[in-house]
Amino acid sequence: MTEDANTTELDVSRLRDMLVGGARAVVENQGPLNRMNVFPVPDGDTGTNLAMTLTRMEAAMAEAGDCHTPGALADTAAQGALMGARGNSGVIMSQILRGFADGMDSQPALSPMELAQALISASDRAYQAVIKPVEGTILTVIKDAAGAALMRALDEDTTIRSVLDAALTQARETLARTPTMLEKLRKAGVVDAGGQGMVFFLEGMLKALLGQVPAFKRSYAATPSLDISEAEDLAFKYCTEVSFQAPPGALDAVRAALQHDTDSLVVVGAGEMVKVHVHTNHPDAVLAEALQHGDLLQVKVDNMALQHNEIISGQTQENGHSPDPGQELQPQGRTAVAAVANGPGLVRIFRDLGATIIIDGGQSMNPSTEDILNALRSAPEPELIILPNNGNIVMAAERAADMDGRPVRVVPTDNVPQGFAALMDFDPDASADELADRMLDSMDSVMVAEITQAVRNTNTNDLNIRENDYIAVIDGDVRANSADLFALLCSVCETFTDADLELITIYTGADMPDEQAQLLFDKLKDQYPDFEYETHRGDQPLYHFLISGE
Numbered sequence: 001m002t003e004d005a006n007t008t009e010l011d012v013s014r015l016r017d018m019l020v021g022g023a024r025a026v027v028e029n030q031g032p033l034n035r036m037n038v039f040p041v042p043d044g045d046t047g048t049n050l051a052m053t054l055t056r057m058e059a060a061m062a063e064a065g066d067c068h069t070p071g072a073l074a075d076t077a078a079q080g081a082l083m084g085a086r087g088n089s090g091v092i093m094s095q096i097l098r099g100f101a102d103g104m105d106s107q108p109a110l111s112p113m114e115l116a117q118a119l120i121s122a123s124d125r126a127y128q129a130v131i132k133p134v135e136g137t138i139l140t141v142i143k144d145a146a147g148a149a150l151m152r153a154l155d156e157d158t159t160i161r162s163v164l165d166a167a168l169t170q171a172r173e174t175l176a177r178t179p180t181m182l183e184k185l186r187k188a189g190v191v192d193a194g195g196q197g198m199v200f201f202l203e204g205m206l207k208a209l210l211g212q213v214p215a216f217k218r219s220y221a222a223t224p225s226l227d228i229s230e231a232e233d234l235a236f237k238y239c240t241e242v243s244f245q246a247p248p249g250a251l252d253a254v255r256a257a258l259q260h261d262t263d264s265l266v267v268v269g270a271g272e273m274v275k276v277h278v279h280t281n282h283p284d285a286v287l288a289e290a291l292q293h294g295d296l297l298q299v300k301v302d303n304m305a306l307q308h309n310e311i312i313s314g315q316t317q318e319n320g321h322s323p324d325p326g327q328e329l330q331p332q333g334r335t336a337v338a339a340v341a342n343g344p345g346l347v348r349i350f351r352d353l354g355a356t357i358i359i360d361g362g363q364s365m366n367p368s369t370e371d372i373l374n375a376l377r378s379a380p381e382p383e384l385i386i387l388p389n390n391g392n393i394v395m396a397a398e399r400a401a402d403m404d405g406r407p408v409r410v411v412p413t414d415n416v417p418q419g420f421a422a423l424m425d426f427d428p429d430a431s432a433d434e435l436a437d438r439m440l441d442s443m444d445s446v447m448v449a450e451i452t453q454a455v456r457n458t459n460t461n462d463l464n465i466r467e468n469d470y471i472a473v474i475d476g477d478v479r480a481n482s483a484d485l486f487a488l489l490c491s492v493c494e495t496f497t498d499a500d501l502e503l504i505t506i507y508t509g510a511d512m513p514d515e516q517a518q519l520l521f522d523k524l525k526d527q528y529p530d531f532e533y534e535t536h537r538g539d540q541p542l543y544h545f546l547i548s549g550e
Contacts, residue, residue: 003279005226006159010110014160014209015070016061019077021208022055022201031202034194038184038460045309045392046193048297049087052243053094054201056084056368070110074101074118082399083370089194091231091369092126092138093396099125112163115155119167131396137179138194145171145202162210168202175199187460201496236262236279240286240301245294246274257289287431300371332356333428335435336381339419340367340389340397343510343540346416353423355387363542366393372400376408383432384408384440391476409436411443414476415450416540417505418443418549445497447532449474449492453480470544484508485544486520491529492547501549504531509545 007014026033026047033047050195060080063503067073078101081094090391103121110118124148148170171191175195181188198512246254254274262280275292280286283301290296313455332523338357339350349356359375361367364479366376383406389399391414401408413419422439430438447504454465465471465481470488496504501512514537521535538546 006161009113010070010115010158010160011108012067012070012073015073015110017208017470018247019061019073019435020058021206022204023058025204025207026054026197027051029197033193033197034155035456036196037455038188041159043193045087045363045366046089046197049090050087050093050194050197052297052368053081053084053090055243057081057094057097059084067106069104069106071101071104074104075492080513083368083373085369085390085396085399085454087366089138089197089396090366091399093197093201094195094369094399095129096122096126096138096142099123105259110160112158112160113153115148115160116149116163116167119149122146134182136178136185136195137192138198139210140178140181141192141195142170143200144174145198150488158296161206164202164206164209168199168206169421171195171199171202171436184460188226188458223487229348236281238280238283238301240276240278240280240283242276242290242299243297244274244290245297246479247293250274250293251270254289258286331380331382334520335383335385335428335430335432336372336379337385337423337426338372338375338379339387339388339423340372340393341419343538345536346540347539349420349536349538350423353420354426354428355423362390362392362540366390366396368395369399369403372397375404376400376404381428382406385435386410386431387413387422387439389413394536407432411436411439413443415448416507416538416546417446417448421446421548421550430439445550447475447496447501449495449545449547449549449550450480450543451485451488451492451547452543486523489524490527493524493531496531496549497528499549502530502532503534503550505534505536505548505550507540507546509543510541512544 011017030047030051033050034045035047039396039526045545057077060083061067061073061077064076066378067076068376074097078094078097080189081090081097085091085094099122100118102125103118104114107114119142123143126142127312128141130139133139137144142178147165149167152158152163152166157164175191176199178192178195179190182192183190220291254276258276258278258280261282262278274290276286276290287296287299309315336357337355338359339355340359340361341347342360350358357375357379359367359372361371372386376386384401384404386408387399388394388410394410394412397410402408411422413422421442425438425442426435452471452473454467454469457467458480460463463478463481465478466483469483470485471478472492474480474492474495479495480488481486482491493504506521508514517535521533525533540546
């Protein structure tokens, strides 16, 4: 324990350590957080989203250099978290940090009471950010934690540690009660994942205050701005960023391997996560080095000479070639559509339907606010529509829309087939407001089934689900399960029959061979001949089939 543990003042240095400690605790526990999905689907991403959000927060604090007050540091942290926010949990965490910063003045240090008031402000901001707040989530955890901190701050003998202790103790108690507040948590036998992430964050903050978190090794370098006129003279064309899981001690090995024939090298470690930023002519070598140490979490490669982001902006033309260097894109109409998608077949269909911006992402790989904002900025049209195609991406899309500066509407599509349905009414010469109203009606006209396999045993919606069972998530609820894939598809068709649907469109996943898929389709047509069928290769990950009924 350090002598600072019983301090009555929280200065910039201590606050930085606490925020970094909180981020590290979440990063180290992202695996367990991912596994706390209410549904047993293989795309649990709360841990990844929170970890990536907070890693971006830490990077922002390091890149900003010295901040002279806790308020200035907290403001930098909040802005970094917002730009890196991924998924609903990441966006809410960024708003917690924004409220935390807004609750501070320009004083050089915080008293215990001022720390507690900043936590109250954090809770208030988080609730304001959610249109329909739900109790039994991260919102309740931070609200109760802040209230306990405030009550402890009223005591005469209070310290920074005692306020944080009170917040953490209450956060743990509230987290344990979340299954009594939300029936879906009780049935799944889990506590709220976002709330657990908040507890991990507070635990990390307290450990840092007590001196129990080793200092991070950092090697940040400012990324030089690119003069377009000098693009053709760049020594290194590809700005490459990769995040991956790695064992302790990997930082020095990665730095040593990448320091030759590169520029602007940044290697940052947080728990078991390593993030690399480097300018290189061989991004494949960077990825190969990362893969030697662990699993890839995120990859982004920008061709700086062509001002083209192969991963995020999706401006690559159908023939696979990029625009000429310096070429200024011309508006194709009044409004452009940005769609989030993952899978070559799905991307092609979105482009065929009129989406000119494809943002790489979807299940288990939610794009950040910054990713979405950068993609929007590649469009020359005066107005924009965003189709997130995943309920967990909607909040990040809304933050990006707020920051773009143009009229941008987010049509809250929960899945890819809803996105396709929305685009059926696309008219590039209509306004974003007009299109959004039409698209909302169109997306509600389809029933959607997502077919995957259960990752654990569970009971939900009166279904006894075994690990590796095939499950059908229909319009957001697990509605059927079976050990036999064809039997599950028949259950989906029965549901569609009961809903008087006539057309079934099936998008085949990356792990489903064409031959096996065709055999299943032929059997379905024999069993349910009254449907009209369309089939497409989607190549989406994790989900064997995406099925829409109209």
